[in-house]
Amino acid sequence: MALVRITSPHARGNNRTQTIMLWVLGATLPGVAVMTWLFGFGTLINILLASCFALAAEALILRLRKRPVVFFLSDGSALVTAWLLALALPPYVPWWLVLVGTSFAIVFGKQLYGGLGQNPFNPAMVGYVVVLISFPVEMTTWPAWRGIEQALPDLHSVLGLLEALQRVFLPGSVPTIDGWTLATPLDVVKNNSSLTMDELAASGQPVFGSLGGRAWEWVNIAYLLGGAVLIYKRVLSWHAPAGMLLALGLMSLLFWGGSGSDSNGSPMFHLLSGATMLGAFFIVTDPVSGATSSLGRIVFGAGVGILVYVIRAWGGYPDAVAFAVLLMNLAAPTIDYYTTPRTYGHRKAERGMGKAD
Amino acid sequence: MQAAPIKIWDIPGGIHPAEHKHESTQRGLEVMPLPARLVLPLQQHIGARSEPVVAVGDQVLKGQLLAEATGLVSCPLHAPTSGIVTAIGPAPFPHASGLEEWAITLDSDGEDKWTDLEPIADYQSLEPATLLDMIRLAGISGMGGAGFPTSAKLKARPEQKIFTLIINGTECEPYITADDTAMRYKAAEIVAGIEILMHILHPADVLIGIEDNKPEAIAAMRAAVGDRAMRVIEFPTKYPSGGEKQLIQILTGKEVPSGGLPADIGMVCQNIGTLLAVHDAVLLGQPLIKRITTLTGDALTRPTNVEALIGTPIRDLLQFAGLQPDKLYRLVMGGPMMGFTLQSLDAPILKTSNCLLAGSIEELPPPPVAQPCIRCGLCSEACPASLLPQQLHWFALGKEHDQLKRLNLFDCIECGCCSYVCPSSIPLVQYYRASKAEIRALDLQTHKADHSKQRFEHRQARLQRETEQKEMDRKVRAEKAARIKAAKEAAQPSETETSAEATTDVTRIEAHKPTGLTPEQKQLKIAAATAQMALKKAQKQIAANPDNVDLQAQVPELEQACEQAQRTFDEAMGEVSVKAPAPPSAAGADDAKRLKIEAAMARASLKKAERAAGDSPTEEQEKEIYALREQVAVADARLPKDEAPRKPLDESLKKAKLDAAMAKAALKKAERAQSENGEDAALQEEIERCRAQLSDALGVLEQAEAKASQLETSQQRAEKKPVDETTLQLKTDMATAKASFKEAERAVQEARENNADTGPAETELANSREVLDKAAKAFAAHMASKETN
Amino acid sequence: MGMILTAILVLLALALIFGAILGYAAIRFKVDGDPIVDQINALLPQTQCGQCGHPGCKPYAQGIANGGEPINKCPPGGESTIQALADLLDVEVLPLDAEHGEEKARTVAYIREAECIGCTKCIQACPVDAILGAAKQMHTVIIDECTGCDLCVEPCPVDCIDMVPLPTTPQNWKWDYPLSGETLIATDAQRGAA
The missing domain is CATH 3.30.70.20 (Alpha-Beta Plaits)
Known part of the structure; x- marks a missing residue:
């Protein structure tokens, strides 16, 4: 009878990486549903395409790196990257754009650093930023949302499935439809310089909803819901999202600027517009590229929140979650150095760069 | 004395693994049948291995000493049953390594016959130290965790009062129910054990911490405690509440400093099993030879708790509990969180073995292949020590030891929470264990390298010294030969006074050399030194027990004897110097120089000896130092008068000044206190005392100053010798005697004022007067003898 | 002309100020650490075996510090010592010189x-x-x-x-590092091998 020698603990919890990844995917579903309802099949097509490309890219690189393909593919991390990137892209972008974004995310953002757990940057955001900078036109073309007809009767929205597929796979063959696209609320507020907020709301532009950015508020609420489930199930810690939302809320409160023409929008508008909630609960919470300790995560989240607002209000882009996250990824190791928790039995925490180098 | 309900604190992190406790609590406490053979490893505890006191073939009785402790942190070992010692040597040992360890093998004779026991029913009448000794001799070591010898733990910090005695009935690990069972069925004995420890430690508070998943144990303990000054505290179940540090945090909110002991914050934590053993040791007189062990796991058909003899082979125990060998996949000693796997069933149980977990492959499946760390942070949320396990993991992978230390790897208690929650199934604890072991090994290596370096350098220095010494010896021999030859040549042409002069010169030089004493002088010198030694010793003893009248009576005698011996010796030396003719004036300068060198050399060797002796010189060293002092004094005495060093006197002057200043400060303080607190008899007394001290000190200072000025003038006139050590000593003695005399006087006065019995005070006064007289006489005699010299 | 003069004067003043600061810093923050020989010696294993060809560790340390001896002549110290020396002296890590023996x-x-x-x-x-x-x-x-x-x-x-x-005894036995999960191929993972 050969008895095994294994180090303790001999009991194990049933936490698995796959489970975590599946929970994350599941928690995006409310957001996916709302986006699909608002923008049509584009979001679903994005997700499907990105998933295929991501798995293929991951498998290819794993094979090249002579790593066990099935073992690493089954951890689900590539799928999460793909979904998050797909949800960040505008619906109906050409298929090759999804391909470029996803494969860059997987190959350069993740595998070339050594695979899962080794990447300093959030892979989905790396892919997103690459396509955002390379293909600005495609990346800023957001379709009008369902129900726009009531506000602006000359616009029409939500393509049928066939039309959608055509637009994605044969982008050149489809004639541009007038009045099909719409500036996002963040865009409108950013580019506004002559109208007060009230005038803007009254101008017929469908900018403000009852809570935040029109229509986008529902997308954000759906992601908030999914994130709340993740925190409740203890898949995520609350620290990073809380840090980001608080910082963003605080910044937008401080620099609100009232309702004049130079207003930057209300805190609610910022919290419930653009990619705020997607970022707060699904991007900032990426553990690999974020900070480690609880305090570190709050700091990390707060940094993202501040940067998001800075770029939204004074930078060159209407939304900025991707840039903010990447910038803070750079800072994560430093944050880790200065947010070490106090160990039991020590009077104070050992912080700073330490004795060794 | 039920105090207000205690606050339960929370610990950071922690987990809630499946408990699996009910399996082994269904059958109560069973007694294991006597095994045929017992294996008793000599290393059952932390610390030094015990040393066998029996030989192979010896017939031993139950409870007889088999091996004795080999140091403070060590534990004796006793025979768990009667029988014959059949082997002493390496035997299977329950350890993760599966390696063997020295053990005594005992074949049972089946009679189980006790040796003579000395139970103590009335332990309250014993000194705590005696009880500690009983605990030590009973071979009790901590029976829950690491196995630290209990008596050493109880007095780990002798200078620190223990305020809180914590009884650890937590048993937070899954599966284990040994303490639970003990509390259910032996609560009275446990409480008796606690009372013994209370008698030893006199804690202000006794807290018995039990997790709320053991309601039966809590009820039993509450019933047994009754209205004694102990509190049974129930708190929520969470692993690892039972860690010593964690339990202290839960019950008191305090943290044991890193690298320290609970005793550092006035606490001691004891395990339930240890208390049972203490009870048995004191009230029954039985050494630690048995313990309660949980036998559990899927591979056993009847999991249970047994009272088993230490040294019972695991095979016997598991068979008792219905082992199904084909189901056994992983055998763990201890619990599933911190226990270690065993490779063989032949190893015995130890004093620390609280559980044997015979798991099937379904129950304790092998860990899945580790996935990469995704830094999810679940481990840091679970860590009860607030470490950053994932960071430690990265640094352990990279073997960055400095970073590991920076992140406090050594505060990790290896509880396993991080590995338990890790979604990537990384064996984190193994990384930490390996890293800790490696760091320790490297530290040891560095330490050894330093040690070797030192030894090497010392050896080099020694070799160098030896060569130089040889060289010097050779030179000296050559010189001596040359001188003798020269003297002979000089003496030959004319036998005039020059030759006599030359010879006397040589004699004189010889006489000045410390070693150049005649046998008689030597003897006198030794006598003087011995007398001085005896005096010093007596003085030291008096300082240690100032109440000893006999000793105090001896001192004047000794002083006299010493004085006399010294005088005789001085006289003998004086004779020599009288005999020696005055140095020829031509050679005067040279001689002075040589003498100076000699004096300096003597002083240097004295200093060296003093340095070597340090603060606690041995007797030989003291003797040597004294002899050297003698040499210095002699050498100094030979110096031309104005060259004599003034240092000793300066020092005494300085000391007197310092004393005076201190006394003044104390007086001022007392006065201030009085002005703040108004009239107070005690303060008044204090002031009086301070004033007296001050006046004494001033007196001494005056004296010292007078001496100094006297000396100065005397030195200017080059008439008198400097004050030597003996004079100083005598003078100090006289001052001390004077002070004590004054104090006695005051005491008498006080007694009179208070209308109290003045008898003892007056005796004291008479005594001190006598001492003072003697001291004064001795001093006068010494001065006189100096004058004659 | 005046402007050129002003520029020269300003530059000169700046140079003087910075020079003073640098000079002050050089004195104020002077690091006088161990002499390099002692630092090297501290890294050597102190076996005094002489396998390096020097009569003891310190002479070898002196040799490295002054005589440009290569750092790979110490078999008892092995890889780790070479690594440490390379770090200290900021030189290339060399493989152990087999001429002087092997790491055992x-x-x-x-x-x-x-x-x-x-x-x-x-x-x-x-x-x-x-x-x-x-x-x-x-x-x-x-x-x-x-x-x-x-x-x-x-x-x-x-x-x-x-x-x-x-x-090896139970007292000095130690756990090995686990096999890294990433180097394991899933199909190679034996039960209980990790």
Whole structure:
């Protein structure tokens, strides 16, 4: 009878990486549903395409790196990257754009650093930023949302499935439809310089909803819901999202600027517009590229929140979650150095760069 | 004395693994049948291995000493049953390594016959130290965790009062129910054990911490405690509440400093099993030879708790509990969180073995292949020590030891929470264990390298010294030969006074050399030194027990004897110097120089000896130092008068000044206190005392100053010798005697004022007067003898 | 002209100020650490074995510091010492020079006492005085002091000294690092091997 020698603990919890990844995917579903309802099949097509490309890219690189393909593919991390990137892209972008974004995310953002757990940057955001900078036109073309007809009767929205597929796979063959696209609320507020907020709301532009950015508020609420489930199930810690939302809320409160023409929008508008909630609960919470300790995560989240607002209000882009996250990824190791928790039995925490180098 | 309900604190992190406790609590406490053979490893505890006191073939009785402790942190070992010692040597040992360890093998004779026991029913009448000794001799070591010898733990910090005695009935690990069972069925004995420890430690508070998943144990303990000054505290179940540090945090909110002991914050934590053993040791007189062990796991058909003899082979125990060998996949000693796997069933149980977990492959499946760390942070949320396990993991992978230390790897208690929650199934604890072991090994290596370096350098220095010494010896021999030859040549042409002069010169030089004493002088010198030694010793003893009248009576005698011996010796030396003719004036300068060198050399060797002796010189060293002092004094005495060093006197002057200043400060303080607190008899007394001290000190200072000025003038006139050590000593003695005399006087006065019995005070006064007289006489005699010299 | 003069004067003033600051910093923050020889010596294993060709560790340290000796001549220190020296001196890591011996597990000398004739030759050879004995008396090695340099082996006229590795006991046994999960191929993972 050969008895095994294994180090303790001999009991194990049933936490698995796959489970975590599946929970994350599941928690995006409310957001996916709302986006699909608002923008049509584009979001679903994005997700499907990105998933295929991501798995293929991951498998290819794993094979090249002579790593066990099935073992690493089954951890689900590539799928999460793909979904998050797909949800960040505008619906109906050409298929090759999804391909470029996803494969860059997987190959350069993740595998070339050594695979899962080794990447300093959030892979989905790396892919997103690459396509955002390379293909600005495609990346800023957001379709009008369902129900726009009531506000602006000359616009029409939500393509049928066939039309959608055509637009994605044969982008050149489809004639541009007038009045099909719409500036996002963040865009409108950013580019506004002559109208007060009230005038803007009254101008017929469908900018403000009852809570935040029109229509986008529902997308954000759906992601908030999914994130709340993740925190409740203890898949995520609350620290990073809380840090980001608080910082963003605080910044937008401080620099609100009232309702004049130079207003930057209300805190609610910022919290419930653009990619705020997607970022707060699904991007900032990426553990690999974020900070480690609880305090570190709050700091990390707060940094993202501040940067998001800075770029939204004074930078060159209407939304900025991707840039903010990447910038803070750079800072994560430093944050880790200065947010070490106090160990039991020590009077104070050992912080700073330490004795060794 | 039920105090207000205690606050339960929370610990950071922690987990809630499946408990699996009910399996082994269904059958109560069973007694294991006597095994045929017992294996008793000599290393059952932390610390030094015990040393066998029996030989192979010896017939031993139950409870007889088999091996004795080999140091403070060590534990004796006793025979768990009667029988014959059949082997002493390496035997299977329950350890993760599966390696063997020295053990005594005992074949049972089946009679189980006790040796003579000395139970103590009335332990309250014993000194705590005696009880500690009983605990030590009973071979009790901590029976829950690491196995630290209990008596050493109880007095780990002798200078620190223990305020809180914590009884650890937590048993937070899954599966284990040994303490639970003990509390259910032996609560009275446990409480008796606690009372013994209370008698030893006199804690202000006794807290018995039990997790709320053991309601039966809590009820039993509450019933047994009754209205004694102990509190049974129930708190929520969470692993690892039972860690010593964690339990202290839960019950008191305090943290044991890193690298320290609970005793550092006035606490001691004891395990339930240890208390049972203490009870048995004191009230029954039985050494630690048995313990309660949980036998559990899927591979056993009847999991249970047994009272088993230490040294019972695991095979016997598991068979008792219905082992199904084909189901056994992983055998763990201890619990599933911190226990270690065993490779063989032949190893015995130890004093620390609280559980044997015979798991099937379904129950304790092998860990899945580790996935990469995704830094999810679940481990840091679970860590009860607030470490950053994932960071430690990265640094352990990279073997960055400095970073590991920076992140406090050594505060990790290896509880396993991080590995338990890790979604990537990384064996984190193994990384930490390996890293800790490696760091320790490297530290040891560095330490050894330093040690070797030192030894090497010392050896080099020694070799160098030896060569130089040889060289010097050779030179000296050559010189001596040359001188003798020269003297002979000089003496030959004319036998005039020059030759006599030359010879006397040589004699004189010889006489000045410390070693150049005649046998008689030597003897006198030794006598003087011995007398001085005896005096010093007596003085030291008096300082240690100032109440000893006999000793105090001896001192004047000794002083006299010493004085006399010294005088005789001085006289003998004086004779020599009288005999020696005055140095020829031509050679005067040279001689002075040589003498100076000699004096300096003597002083240097004295200093060296003093340095070597340090603060606690041995007797030989003291003797040597004294002899050297003698040499210095002699050498100094030979110096031309104005060259004599003034240092000793300066020092005494300085000391007197310092004393005076201190006394003044104390007086001022007392006065201030009085002005703040108004009239107070005690303060008044204090002031009086301070004033007296001050006046004494001033007196001494005056004296010292007078001496100094006297000396100065005397030195200017080059008439008198400097004050030597003996004079100083005598003078100090006289001052001390004077002070004590004054104090006695005051005491008498006080007694009179208070209308109290003045008898003892007056005796004291008479005594001190006598001492003072003697001291004064001795001093006068010494001065006189100096004058004659 | 005036402007040029002003510029020159400003630059000169700046140069003076910065020079003063630098000079002050050089004095104020002067680091006088251990002399390099001692630092090197501290990294060497202190076996005093002489395998490097120097009579002891310190001479080798001096050789490295002053004479440009390569850092790879210390077999007892092995890879880790070379790495540490390379870090300290900021030079390339070199493979161990096989000419001076190979890295072996640490051993200690053991005298087969029955065969010892008491010649004291080994005592004289031992660089750390770890051998105990006297003329015509049996010698023995103080294991705790022995550095395993094997300098005593060669002088022994009766070859009664062995170099034996220190045994592993439960006291000094240690857990190995786990096999890294990433280097394992899933299909290779045996049950319980991790």
